Amino acid sequence: FIVVVAVNSTLLTINAGDYIFYTDWAWTSFVVFSISQTLMLVVGATYYLTFTGVPGTATYYALIMTVYTWIAKGAWFALGYPYDFIVTPVWLPSAMLLDLAYWATKKNKHSLILFGGVLCGMSPPLFNMVNLITVADPLETAFKYPRPTLPPYMTPIEPQVGKFYNSPVALGAGAGAVLACTFAALGCKLNT
Numbered sequence: 001f002i003v004v005v006a007v008n009s010t011l012l013t014i015n016a017g018d019y020i021f022y023t024d025w026a027w028t029s030f031v032v033f034s035i036s037q038t039l040m041l042v043v044g045a046t047y048y049l050t051f052t053g054v055p056g057t058a059t060y061y062a063l064i065m066t067v068y069t070w071i072a073k074g075a076w077f078a079l080g081y082p083y084d085f086i087v088t089p090v091w092l093p094s095a096m097l098l099d100l101a102y103w104a105t106k107k108n109k110h111s112l113i114l115f116g117g118v119l120c121g122m123s124p125p126l127f128n129m130v131n132l133i134t135v136a137d138p139l140e141t142a143f144k145y146p147r148p149t150l151p152p153y154m155t156p157i158e159p160q161v162g163k164f165y166n167s168p169v170a171l172g173a174g175a176g177a178v179l180a181c182t183f184a185a186l187g188c189k190l191n192t
Contacts, residue, residue, distance in 0.1 A: 046187025
């Protein structure tokens with residue numbers, strides 16, 4: 001059952017690593033995909049954690065997601081797609097924070113939802129950006145993998161400089177921190 005949950009969350013998360021592929025949309029995509037990654041991780045990891053009641057299982061869940069994603073992205077890589085993002089196991093440290101919140105508060109579910117949710121929600125955009133800076137070169141990726149011509153409704157709009165303080169990491173972390181609490185609560189609720 002846990003394998004089924006992990007496989008499905010991996011499938012839902014897998015393409016979210018390719019925001020760098022959409023170079024014209026990179027700013028927006030970073031925020032949206034960071035949030036989607038966070039929510040998929042939080043709901044599954046919290047479910048698994050409260051299902052077993054053993055601190056450490058959230059990290060194990062993230063490890064399953066990571067390994068499955070490496071396998072699936074490996075198939076894409078063989079077809080010539082970029083392999084960036086997923087090479088680095090960005091979900092693991094966020095899941096570790098969930099485990100830590102659960103363990104440090106003596107298995108208090110409310111603390112897991114509040115503290116774990118905030119910590120896990122804020123951290124992925126930070127790890128993602130570190131990963132982008134160290135692993136991927138956006139310009140090189142853009143020239144190496146040119147997009148086909150986009151239909152008119154998909155044509156990117158010039159970014160509005162200064163909107164949301166012009167920080168995709170801050171916006172992703174802020175939105176993630178709020179939404180992850182809700183999804184952590186959902187993960188807990190699935191066990192009752």
